[in-house]
Amino acid sequence: MTTKLQVSGLSKYFLTRDGEPRKVLDSISLNIETNQFVCIVGASGCGKTTFIRAIGGLIPVEEGEVRIDGQRVEGPGGDRGFVFQHDSLLPWRTVLDNVVFGLEVRGVKPAVSHPLAESLLQLVGLNGFDKHYPSELSGGMRQRVNLARALAIDPDVLLMDEPFAALDAQTREIMQRELLKIWAQKRKTVLFITHQIDEAVYLGDRVLVFSSRPGKVAADIAIPFERPRPLSLKRSPQFLKIVDEIWTLIEQEVVASMQA
Ligand SMILES: Nc1ncnc2c1ncn2[C@@H]1O[C@H](COP(=O)(O)OP(=O)(O)O)[C@@H](O)[C@H]1O
Numbered sequence: 001m002t003t004k005l006q007v008s009g010l011s012k013y014f015l016t017r018d019g020e021p022r023k024v025l026d027s028i029s030l031n032i033e034t035n036q037f038v039c040i041v042g043a044s045g046c047g048k049t050t051f052i053r054a055i056g057g058l059i060p061v062e063e064g065e066v067r068i069d070g071q072r073v074e075g076p077g078g079d080r081g082f083v084f085q086h087d088s089l090l091p092w093r094t095v096l097d098n099v100v101f102g103l104e105v106r107g108v109k110p111a112v113s114h115p116l117a118e119s120l121l122q123l124v125g126l127n128g129f130d131k132h133y134p135s136e137l138s139g140g141m142r143q144r145v146n147l148a149r150a151l152a153i154d155p156d157v158l159l160m161d162e163p164f165a166a167l168d169a170q171t172r173e174i175m176q177r178e179l180l181k182i183w184a185q186k187r188k189t190v191l192f193i194t195h196q197i198d199e200a201v202y203l204g205d206r207v208l209v210f211s212s213r214p215g216k217v218a219a220d221i222a223i224p225f226e227r228p229r230p231l232s233l234k235r236s237p238q239f240l241k242i243v244d245e246i247w248t249l250i251e252q253e254v255v256a257s258m259q260a
């Protein structure tokens with residue numbers, strides 16, 4: 001196993017309205033192995049999005065650093081792809097033109113980018129939809145396009161911030177299974193934030209539980225289930241036991257933060 005992502009002593013402050021610095025991430029250190037699927041859970045406002053944005057190089061950090069393949073992250077880069085909760089598709093572009101967007105800005109010619117986009121649309125189960133516009137698609141389909149677009153630049157690391165949060169329960173389950181299938185095929189290092197603990201346990205090799213303000217890794221839990229994982233795994237006693245353990249950890253964090 002090789003280390004893909006190295007986070008050392010990472011702290012982040014935001015200024016309050018009174019101009020006082022407030023610590024949002026508190027000296028986070030962790031390593032993530034190449035092709036590992038890591039999920040992050042924690043109470044709302046504990047700094048999950050801030051953490052993933054720092055790894056993406058979208059925001060500066062005050063202390064510590066992030067390294068990918070040993071290289072210090074100084075800003076965004078093609079080695080990292082993003083999928084956010086709300087799709088950021090361009091409404092005036094077709095599905096195909098949305099998927100090729102990142103390639104287009106990198107100067108990749110349509111003769112190369114279009115066949116690649118077609119194959120990615122097939123991978124995410126959207127063949128035949130290349131000429132549709134985002135407004136003609138359901139929420140689940142738009143998130144598939146979003147994923148295809150993130151994959152188009154072939155990033156080593158996929159940063160996913162509650163990508164399925166806006167989907168209905170059934171679509172969400174299907175997307176989880178599909179995401180694992182795609183991950184097994186494409187082999188990426190994935191950082192996946194979710195509110196839903198069962199989603200984290202179903203998807204992840206590892207679940208990081210963030211503590212409430214300032215965010216820290218309160219627990220780092222290895223998920224023992226072999227792959228491929230059927231959706232029925234979610235009903236097994238061992239699965240429910242891990243979900244329950246994580247739930248208790250988060251509850252303790254939330255209670256502690258309310259008393260602070
Ligand atoms: N740009 C910003 N300026 C000031 N405070 C911010 C900013 N972004 C996030 N915060 C604060 O940082 C904390 C962590 O936010 P966030 O990372 O979005 O948490 P989470 O994703 O876990 O819900 C919250 O208290 C939020 O209000």
Ligand SMILES: [Mg+2]
Nearest residue numbers: 048049050161
């Ligand atoms: Mg968030």
